[in-house]
Amino acid sequence: MADTNGGLEIPSCDVCGKPAVIEQAYSGRILCGEHLAKSIRKKVAKELRKQLILRKGEHTTIFVAISGGKDSAALLELLVDIIGVRPDVTIIAGTVDEGIDGYRPPSLQCAIDLCNDLGVEFVTISYKDLGFEEMDTVAKLIPGMTAANPSAPSMPCSYCGVFRRQGINHLAKKVNADVMALGHNLDDMAQTVLMNMSNGDLERTLRLAPHTNTPIDGLPPRIVPLRWIPEQEVHLYAVHKNLPIHHEECPHARGALRWRHREMVAMMEADVPGTRHGLVRMADNVKDLRNQIVELGGHESRPSPPQECPVCGSMTSNDQCKACEMREMVKNELAN
Ligand code: SF4
Numbered sequence: 001m002a003d004t005n006g007g008l009e010i011p012s013c014d015v016c017g018k019p020a021v022i023e024q025a026y027s028g029r030i031l032c033g034e035h036l037a038k039s040i041r042k043k044v045a046k047e048l049r050k051q052l053i054l055r056k057g058e059h060t061t062i063f064v065a066i067s068g069g070k071d072s073a074a075l076l077e078l079l080v081d082i083i084g085v086r087p088d089v090t091i092i093a094g095t096v097d098e099g100i101d102g103y104r105p106p107s108l109q110c111a112i113d114l115c116n117d118l119g120v121e122f123v124t125i126s127y128k129d130l131g132f133e134e135m136d137t138v139a140k141l142i143p144g145m146t147a148a149n150p151s152a153p154s155m156p157c158s159y160c161g162v163f164r165r166q167g168i169n170h171l172a173k174k175v176n177a178d179v180m181a182l183g184h185n186l187d188d189m190a191q192t193v194l195m196n197m198s199n200g201d202l203e204r205t206l207r208l209a210p211h212t213n214t215p216i217d218g219l220p221p222r223i224v225p226l227r228w229i230p231e232q233e234v235h236l237y238a239v240h241k242n243l244p245i246h247h248e249e250c251p252h253a254r255g256a257l258r259w260r261h262r263e264m265v266a267m268m269e270a271d272v273p274g275t276r277h278g279l280v281r282m283a284d285n286v287k288d289l290r291n292q293i294v295e296l297g298g299h300e301s302r303p304s305p306p307q308e309c310p311v312c313g314s315m316t317s318n319d320q321c322k323a324c325e326m327r328e329m330v331k332n333e334l335a336n
């Protein structure tokens, strides 16, 4: 039975008949908040069994990178729910403080509240602690940097992505993590696959998480248990579970290349439901193909094996890592 609301029909859940919150065009299912949450938990538990290999008699520490936003909040809540009681698993969460006024302080508080609610240990580190300038400063210096060096990235996120990655790696190392869990949803993954493919970037496609069977660059393998859950559904889940989440967007986000890919993927999905799943499956197929070739004794298509950055010691395929190169660029501009 469908509910009516001032003449507008609200579709009803195909399990229990209650008013639905979502109609999944890609699956044909119609679900209420509770049954959506159940189906998400089931999908994530299944994906987790594939991505996270817990060895008998060994303890596993999972570092969960959380931002205060919905995706990583849902991820942490689900991980605690699904494997939190296991005595052989420790879950620790952490946030990198980029130094973004108006955005980071309230979202950091959400991250802390979430960890308190879930009884999870929380760690944090700032760009300043890592030797980087705060993002608000970096954003101000960009016009000068691009004027001095035309190949310097012109978008704040290009710097921030590189710096945050170092921060997350630092925290994971600090807590002795065996595995790192990231909150990427289906839309994020599909956008990344499309971005890499439009760049012809096979290397990045091959390095895309999850890394269950192929640890990369000497870092703990990264897992992405939400990778089949659409962004909208992760949001509904976080709201349904009443998780403390920060809704506002980073003031530097606008204009990033990802935004255009976000629109493109949304358009393609609206035209042909299931496109996002298809893009992510495509990347999986490419990775499988590589693994088959390697098993057959073929050459890996990776160019030079990564080596340690002489400045910070993180793994890089260049003489110096990207983070150190950018740190220097920002320092030079600041000194000018
Ligand atoms: S939107 Fe860009 S600048 Fe803002 S936190 Fe994310 S990566 Fe950093």
Ligand SMILES: [Zn+2]
Pocket: 013, 014, 015, 016, 017, 018, 031, 032, 033, 034, 035
């Ligand atoms: Zn229902």
Ligand SMILES: [Zn+2]
Pocket: 309, 310, 311, 312, 313, 314, 320, 321, 322, 323, 324, 325
């Ligand atoms: Zn370095």
